[in-house]
Amino acid sequence: PLGQGHTMAVGAAIAERFLVARFGDWMAHTIYTFVSDGAIQEEISQGAGRIAGFLGLNNLIMFYDSNDIQLSTGTDAVTRENTAKKYEAWGWKVITINGNDPDQIRKALKKANREKEKPILIIGKTIMGKGCVTEEGKSYEKQSATHGMPISQAGASFEKSIKNLGGNPEDPFAIFPEVQLYYEKILEEKRKIAAVRKQKQKD
Structure with a gap:
């Protein structure tokens, strides 16, 4: 149901903070979640958003695919809210970008990962059915x-x-060779990090 992913992500971010407090920084990780126009309107999402902001969950990055289209109508038929202002009022850092531009997405994610005090909402303004x-x-x-x-x-x-x-x-659905090589490199780096962490556990 709409809003479920939003609340599960906030719960996962809270759980990550608990694990770090209990077992140390080796348990640290970032929670990424992807939400839609319909999901962000749900009341359950409002509650989760307020809690995340109040707790300062800087380990939570939420990408909002804002294309202004719902299942049966445009969003302007049901809401006139300023989502960015609402999340800022709840204590989130908000970044608004062109969600159809890969470079802007990369820059926004890098900026989001530098945030140390607040959860981050990246509003990607996109075009439904682009192309x-x-x-x-x-x-x-x-x-x-x-x-x-x-x-x-x-x-x-x-x-x-x-x-x-x-x-x-x-x-x-072809995978470009440069993309495959990039992720093979990332996979190898992750394996090395995992090996170091496992060794620290044994020590």
């Missing part, structure tokens, strides 16, 4: 129909949309 086009090549972005079904059933063309985005319809 989607119809069979006729017309834009099919910002459509509620693309929220909860495959784009080919929502009214857009899967093949033409993939081509419009610079991809190959025959292999739409």
Whole structure:
């Protein structure tokens, strides 16, 4: 249900602080969570947001995919809230970016990881169905129909949309070689860190 991930993330962040207090810094880690327009409107999310801000959970980074579209309508049909101001009032650090720009996402995450006192909300302003086009090549972005079904059933063309985005319809989920090499490097680094931590436990 909407809001569940939000509250579970706050609970996980509280649990991390407990583990660090009980067992030491080797248990330290950061909680990342991803929320939507619908989820952030839920009352259960409001309570979780207030608690996280009050406790100063600086180990929590929440990315809000703010595309202004819900399952059946635009968000402007049900809310006029200023989400950034609301979270700032609760004690969060808020960073607003273009959520369709990978470089802005990277910079925001680096900035968020430097925060030492507050939970962080990254508001990524995005376009629902970015790059989607119809069979006729017309834009099919910002459509509620693309929220909860495959784009080919929502009214857009899967093949033409993939081509419009610079991809190959025959292999739409390809992993670029440089991405694979990058994550292989990260995996090796994580294994080394885990080995050091295990050795410290034995000592």
